Amino acid sequence: xxxxxxxxxIFMNMDxxxxxxxxxxxxxxxxxxxxxxxxxxxxxxxxxAAHLPAxxxxxxxxxxxxxxxxxxxxALAKEFSIPWATASIEEAxxxxxxxxxxDVAVPAGAxxxxxxxxxxxxxxxxxxxxxxxxxxxxxxxxxxxxKGLTAAVNFQLRYAPNMLAAKKIADAGLLGDVHDMEIVIxxxxxxxLWTFLxxxxxxxxxxxxIHYIDLVRSWFGNPKSVQAKTxxxxxxxxxxxxxxxxxxxxxxxxxVSIATNHGHKYEGSQLSYAQWEGSKGALHAVMGVxxxxxxxxxxxxxxxxxxxxxxxxPTRGNWFPQAFIGSMGSLQAFVTGDATNxxxxxxDAIDTMRTVEAAYIASxxxxxxLNRE
Ligand SMILES: NC(=O)c1ccc[n+]([C@@H]2O[C@H](COP(=O)([O-])OP(=O)(O)OC[C@H]3O[C@@H](n4cnc5c(N)ncnc54)[C@H](O)[C@@H]3O)[C@@H](O)[C@H]2O)c1
Numbered sequence: 259x260x261x262x263x264x265x266x267x268i269f270m271n272m273d274x275x276x277x278x279x280x281x282x283x284x285x286x287x288x289x290x291x292x293x294x295x296x297x298x299x300x301x302x303x304x305x306x307a308a309h310l311p312a313x314x315x316x317x318x319x320x321x322x323x324x325x326x327x328x329x330x331x332x333a334l335a336k337e338f339s340i341p342w343a344t345a346s347i348e349e350a351x352x353x354x355x356x357x358x359x360x361d362v363a364v365p366a367g368a369x370x371x372x373x374x375x376x377x378x379x380x381x382x383x384x385x386x387x388x389x390x391x392x393x394x395x396x397x398x399x400x401x402x403x404x405k406g407l408t409a410a411v412n413f414q415l416r417y418a419p420n421m422l423a424a425k426k427i428a429d430a431g432l433l434g435d436v437h438d439m440e441i442v443i444x445x446x447x448x449x450x451l452w453t454f455l456x457x458x459x460x461x462x463x464x465x466x467x468i469h470y471i472d473l474v475r476s477w478f479g480n481p482k483s484v485q486a487k488t489x490x491x492x493x494x495x496x497x498x499x500x501x502x503x504x505x506x507x508x509x510x511x512x513x514v515s516i517a518t519n520h521g522h523k524y525e526g527s528q529l530s531y532a533q534w535e536g537s538k539g540a541l542h543a544v545m546g547v548x549x550x551x552x553x554x555x556x557x558x559x560x561x562x563x564x565x566x567x568x569x570x571x572p573t574r575g576n577w578f579p580q581a582f583i584g585s586m587g588s589l590q591a592f593v594t595g596d597a598t599n600x601x602x603x604x605x606d607a608i609d610t611m612r613t614v615e616a617a618y619i620a621s622x623x624x625x626x627x628l629n630r631e
Pocket of ligand 1: 300301302305324325326327330363365371372386412452453454465
């Protein structure tokens with residue numbers, strides 16, 4: 259199945275022929291028939307590791323690369339054969355093709371200083387998180403509305419090949435009634451890769467579990483409420499909390515939890531998965547990138563029926579970088595009219611930020627003290 263210049267087979271093994279075959283073949287993200295040029299603002303680690311490799315693979319043209327640090331922008335532009343690099347956003351806007359999509363990948367604290375510089379009415383993909391706090395997220399949302407921007411937040415996990423396939427399988431009814439979703443991350447994350455996190459008052463939930471919160475919302479919508487505890491690790495004593503337990507309340511018949519420990523240096527007992535249980539079957543998706551960040555390992559997806567053996571399904575590609583094709587592709591498809599909705603629009607993303615905020619408030623409030631009267 260072709261999508262203009264984009265070859266959908268990069269997502270799935272098209273040769274797989276059993277009852278999952280057609281579902282896996284259809285598990286592709288929204289893509290434009292013809293891609294628009296992209297102007298990237300911010301030439302840091304994530305643009306190098308994921309944005310640019312994804313766009314290269316999808317055939318999305320990158321017109322320019324902007325970074326406050328011109329040396330960084332120039333080096334990355336050279337590595338990925340991007341026509342030009344600059345330190346000036348104004349210059350990039352002046353020279354960019356008219357239908358350019360802006361891809362803002364700066365630290366959260368810089369988003370509110372970059373957005374005002376974009377042309378009114380432009381289309382923009384904003385790296386997560388949508389600001390450092392809910393207050394900033396609300397300012398970002400208001401600014402996008404005021405400037406008439408078509409704006410989405412780069413919550414890309416839902417577009418990872420195994421996650422697209424998992425959702426297709428569940429939507430086709432193969433899991434039955436899904437009553438359990440758990441995300442378990444027990445890995446070693448080298449937080450020192452992000453210098454701006456060294457002083458961040460909020461770390462794990464805002465910068466990492468936010469992906470799982472958004473993934474859960476893409477399955478079940480907004481939770482009724484949130485319980486959480488996020489704690490610090492004595493081995494990274496200068497950082498704020500890097501381990502979290504989050505429970506999302508979807509009522510009496512669903513257990514939805516996220517458990518993360520990013521300081522686990524013990525090979526063999528590291529874990530990184532999302533798992534769903536339904537009345538007819540279960541899915542287990544491994545997110546390999548967390549197991550050796552940022553190099554990563556292979557993502558996988560397995561299915562089992564109650565009492566049966568796990569069967570690994572032939573998904574292809576990984577969260578990093580293939581999911582980044584979906585977050586940019588869905589914005590482009592919306593802008594070109596090839597899709598009618600924008601799943602990670604700022605209007606939707608604000609609810610992921612509200613859920614994050616609720617988790618921090620819940621963690622600060624604490625649970626029910628023991629009654630020892
Ligand atoms: N899976 C994901 O979606 C994912 C993964 C990693 C990081 N991120 C997010 O991406 C963002 C960037 O992360 P990173 O790892 O690339 O960080 P980084 O520190 O490696 O890079 C950030 C870059 O932005 C540039 N910059 C900062 N302010 C700027 C401005 N006003 N104008 C132009 N350039 C500016 C810096 O010079 C730097 O090169 C963060 O918000 C982070 O949370 C997302």
